[in-house]
Amino acid sequence: MTATAPALDNPSECFVLRNRMTGIAVLDVLSNDINQLVIQLQQRLQLAPELFKQAPVALHVPAAAQPLDIAALCSALKPLALIPVAITATSDNAAQLAQQAQLGVLDIDSQKSSPTTPAAAVTAPATKVVKQPVRSGQQIVCDGDLIVLGQVGAGAEVIAAGNIHIYGALRGRAFAGAKGDESCHIFCRQLDAELVAIAGVFKVSEELDDTLRQQPSHIQLQADQLQIAALG
Amino acid sequence: MSKIVVVTSGKGGVGKTTTSAAFATGLAMKGYKTAVIDFDVGLRNLDLIMGCERRVVYDFVNVINGEATLRQALIKDKRIENLYVLAASQTRDKDALSQEGVKKVLDDLKADGFDFIICDSPAGIEKGAHLAMFYADEALVVTNPEVSSVRDSDRILGLLSSKTHRAANDEPCIKEHLVLTRYAPHRVETGEMLSVEDVQDILAIPLLGVIPESTAVLNASNQGAPVILDNESDAGQAYDDLIERFLGNSVDFRFIDNKKKGFFGRMFGS
Ligand SMILES: Nc1ncnc2c1ncn2[C@@H]1O[C@H](COP(=O)(O)OP(=O)(O)OP(=O)(O)O)[C@@H](O)[C@H]1O
Ligand SMILES: [Mg+2]
Numbered sequence: 001m002t003a004t005a006p007a008l009d010n011p012s013e014c015f016v017l018r019n020r021m022t023g024i025a026v027l028d029v030l031s032n033d034i035n036q037l038v039i040q041l042q043q044r045l046q047l048a049p050e051l052f053k054q055a056p057v058a059l060h061v062p063a064a065a066q067p068l069d070i071a072a073l074c075s076a077l078k079p080l081a082l083i084p085v086a087i088t089a090t091s092d093n094a095a096q097l098a099q100q101a102q103l104g105v106l107d108i109d110s111q112k113s114s115p116t117t118p119a120a121a122v123t124a125p126a127t128k129v130v131k132q133p134v135r136s137g138q139q140i141v142c143d144g145d146l147i148v149l150g151q152v153g154a155g156a157e158v159i160a161a162g163n164i165h166i167y168g169a170l171r172g173r174a175f176a177g178a179k180g181d182e183s184c185h186i187f188c189r190q191l192d193a194e195l196v197a198i199a200g201v202f203k204v205s206e207e208l209d210d211t212l213r214q215q216p217s218h219i220q221l222q223a224d225q226l227q228i229a230a231l232g
Numbered sequence: 233m234s235k236i237v238v239v240t241s242g243k244g245g246v247g248k249t250t251t252s253a254a255f256a257t258g259l260a261m262k263g264y265k266t267a268v269i270d271f272d273v274g275l276r277n278l279d280l281i282m283g284c285e286r287r288v289v290y291d292f293v294n295v296i297n298g299e300a301t302l303r304q305a306l307i308k309d310k311r312i313e314n315l316y317v318l319a320a321s322q323t324r325d326k327d328a329l330s331q332e333g334v335k336k337v338l339d340d341l342k343a344d345g346f347d348f349i350i351c352d353s354p355a356g357i358e359k360g361a362h363l364a365m366f367y368a369d370e371a372l373v374v375t376n377p378e379v380s381s382v383r384d385s386d387r388i389l390g391l392l393s394s395k396t397h398r399a400a401n402d403e404p405c406i407k408e409h410l411v412l413t414r415y416a417p418h419r420v421e422t423g424e425m426l427s428v429e430d431v432q433d434i435l436a437i438p439l440l441g442v443i444p445e446s447t448a449v450l451n452a453s454n455q456g457a458p459v460i461l462d463n464e465s466d467a468g469q470a471y472d473d474l475i476e477r478f479l480g481n482s483v484d485f486r487f488i489d490n491k492k493k494g495f496f497g498r499m500f501g502s
Contacts, residue, residue, distance in 0.1 A: 133389075135393070136390060137387040138394070153390075154386070154434075
């Protein structure tokens with residue numbers, strides 16, 4: 001393990017330490033009827049109580065849901081084990097709402113809500129498709145599976161709670177199962193990574209088998225060991 | 233329609249200013265009304281390469297601060313019709329540039345009927361480089377065939393696709409062109425330098441030109457005449473090819489193979 005390797009011994013903590021944005025759910029507030037919203041939200045959360053337990057959420061409040069008693073909404077969310085931490089920057093009157101609720105303003109994309117969604121919808125982790133090459137210095141973070149159509153350059157980082165598929169060369173760093181899921185995989189068209197990790201178990205470039213370099217590869221975790229095999 | 237083209241690289245000293253000067257001069261020689269702007273506030277280099285350093289009265293920062301009009305600050309080239317230089321200030325620091333100020337100057341140049349506005353970026357990824365690329369329609373990414381330069385260019389490409397006016401407004405992406413400079417085929421053969429293919433493989437953007445390492449470049453800058461004016465020189469011809477390609481004509485790449493064969497090589501064609 002070299003000095004450049006990040007501290008990944010505790011997978012659930014590693015990105016929090018570095019202040020990464022994984023695990024932020026966005027609550028799209030589509031109505032100012034707080035009672036109704038809480039009832040619907042309760043039903044939704046019962047489907048997968050573990051998924052959002054004590055989850056930090058950012059509130060997206062479009063003009064249609066205003067005026068809204070934002071402080072009351074925040075108090076109502078706490079018994080549901082959702083922790084409001086911010087107002088999304090794309091909300092209407094974001095600064096004012098943030099001040100009233102004593103929250104931060106967070107610059108992240110809120111899921112566009114379709115007209116058929118219920119009064120409240122917690123956006124679920126979804127597959128993210130990146131069509132542009134991921135360049136040096138860029139970092140892509142995603143709560144579900146991540147698909148990169150191009151390459152991941154040296155000095156770039158891709159991080160996913162789920163699997164990672166790269167249809168170009170992987171020359172940077174890839175972290176799959178970033179929230180601790182050991183069943184995640186990494187696939188790439190050409191393996192030349194600086195670092196690969198699944199659920200916190202990692203290998204740096206130096207430790208990669210030379211026969212696998214530049215080859216299409218499949219990386220998975222077996223018995224706490226990273227297994228790297230040629231694809232196809 | 234005016235086009236704004238940024239010449240950028242990340243790494244310093246790779247040939248941005250040399251390229252900006254040759255590119256702007258070449259476009260003007262083909263009849264396009266062209267302005268070239270030095271964004272390297274504090275280091276002022278472009279006017280030397282363009283040979284107009286003794287005629288600088290007002291500069292880019294003066295215009296932004298309203299201390300001079302654009303018309304007063306634009307220096308008309310003495311050799312080439314349609315070519316204008318906007319020099320950087322040597323006395324200010326790089327914070328003298330503001331986004332609104334830059335926008336105003338670019339808008340005024342557009343209104344003045346310029347076909348091409350070339351922005352010579354400073355090195356790095358700080359404010360000056362950011363402002364030089366912010367309003368660009370196209371980018372020449374200048375790279376030397378070595379690992380650190382290629383890495384920095386990759387970084388710049390990331391910024392071009394995320395930290396620019398086009399990116400912020402969901403407009404079509406900036407058109408990116410790779411310009412490989414200081415290319416020395418014999419050093420590629422010995423493995424000291426990356427090859428054209430290596431660099432293209434890493435950066436994955438279309439190749440616009442390969443400029444050979446050439447003594448003509450130093451001579452040109454000593455004389456204050458952009459190297460493209462030296463049409464006998466390899467570098468001058470390579471820049472000319474680059475401009476043809478930029479204008480949509482297909483031209484074969486020259487100066488990328490090691491042509492200096494020994495006596496036996498020539499005899500037996502090996
Ligand atoms: N094709 C070439 N052959 C030989 N020398 C070159 C070539 N291109 C540039 N140079 C030399 O490299 C040096 C740097 O060039 P230039 O000033 O154009 O780079 P730059 O990228 O603008 O630098 P900076 O980052 O400092 O602005 C100069 O001395 C120049 O003469
Ligand atoms: Mg320069």
